[in-house]
Amino acid sequence: MRIVLTGPPGAGKGTQAALLAERLAIPHISTGDLFRAHKDQGTELGRQVESIMREGGLVPDEITIAMAAERMQQPDALDGFLLDGFPRNIAQSEALDAMLRDWGHKLDAVLDLEVPEDEVVRRIAGRRTCRKDNKHIFAVPNNPPRREGVCDLCGGELYQREDDREETVRKRLAVYHEETEPIIDYYRAQGLVVTISALGTVPQVTQRAMAALPERDA
Ligand code: AMP
Numbered sequence: 001m002r003i004v005l006t007g008p009p010g011a012g013k014g015t016q017a018a019l020l021a022e023r024l025a026i027p028h029i030s031t032g033d034l035f036r037a038h039k040d041q042g043t044e045l046g047r048q049v050e051s052i053m054r055e056g057g058l059v060p061d062e063i064t065i066a067m068a069a070e071r072m073q074q075p076d077a078l079d080g081f082l083l084d085g086f087p088r089n090i091a092q093s094e095a096l097d098a099m100l101r102d103w104g105h106k107l108d109a110v111l112d113l114e115v116p117e118d119e120v121v122r123r124i125a126g127r128r129t130c131r132k133d134n135k136h137i138f139a140v141p142n143n144p145p146r147r148e149g150v151c152d153l154c155g156g157e158l159y160q161r162e163d164d165r166e167e168t169v170r171k172r173l174a175v176y177h178e179e180t181e182p183i184i185d186y187y188r189a190q191g192l193v194v195t196i197s198a199l200g201t202v203p204q205v206t207q208r209a210m211a212a213l214p215e216r217d218a
Contacts, residue, residue, distance in 0.1 A: 001026055001080045002105060003213070004087065004096075006183065007113030009172045010120035010127070011198045012205060015143075016113065017084035018135045019206045024213075027076050031068055031086040033134055035059060056163050056171035058088060058179060065095045072099070089179040093186050109214055110187040113198035113205070117173070124169045132156030143202055 001024055005017050014030060021028035035053060038046035045067070049059045058064075068086045071077065087093040100106055115123075123139055130136035130151040138145045138158060145152050163172065187193050194212045198205055 001082075001108050001213075002100070003080075003082045003108060004110045004187070005082060005084045005113070006110060006180065007198060008115060008117070008120050008176045008180075009169065010124040011113035011115045012123075012202070013084050013113060014135065015137050015202055016198075016205055016209060017082055019202070020111075020209055021082045023206070023210060024080070024082065026080040026082055028084060028135070029068070029071050029077065029081050029086070030084040030135075031059075031064055031088075032084070034067055034071060036134055054162050054168070056168040056175060058175060061089070061091050061095070064088070065092060068092075068096075069099055087183055090182055090186055093183045107187075107190075107192055109194050110184070110192045111209055111213065112184055112193055112195040114195055115198040119199070120173065121166070121169060124164050125166065127160070127164050128158035129161050129164075130154065130156040131159055 003020075003024075003026075005013050005020070007013055014032075017028045017030065035046070035049050039050055039053070040046070045063065048063070052059050064086065068083070072081060083096075087096050096107075123142070126140035126142075128138045128140070128145070128149075130153070132151065132154050133156060136151045136153045136156065137143075138152070145158060149158050150156075151158055162168070184193055196205070196208045196212050200208075
């Protein structure tokens, strides 16, 4: 299965992507996580993207597409993957289509997580991410950690991502509406879009997503 997960910041993409990827036995590829890993490791790429990410802008397409292409060609991704946060604009969607065509593959679905805007702002303000593993995400009040500030899964310290602060969230939402939302129509024209509500508990949304996705290939 080759799936794109899309939706505004705060829709729960990261959380759902990790759970869905595990259920579907495919790797979860998040360009945001890949960029954060570069930043944490202090690579040249990490230094290049740091200020863009801090301000909530988009990293240039050339850099993003090359990094995503490299990750998609790793052995664990040859039979499928779940993309989270990529593509983020029409140019990236076109590049992804072209790559998949070259590799003799195609997307199976674009899963669109829908959530009202006031809920998005509330959720992001309460989001806390684990320093040890940034796929461990909690959010007050819906999905709080058992102990404040401590990751339930690995004991890591929970912190607020720099780009989760209110000013940056507003910028990221504006970027989403301008740049990313148009990809939904782009994929709708290909008959690939499945929209589900991202409201409710984490397991409810996962169930909804699993029910909405096309049957897996035999
Ligand atoms: P995310 O974790 O998906 O919210 O991504 C965090 C930040 O990484 C974004 O606000 C962008 O600055 C950058 N980023 C992640 N994915 C992309 C992408 N596909 N294109 C451009 N920038 C991206």
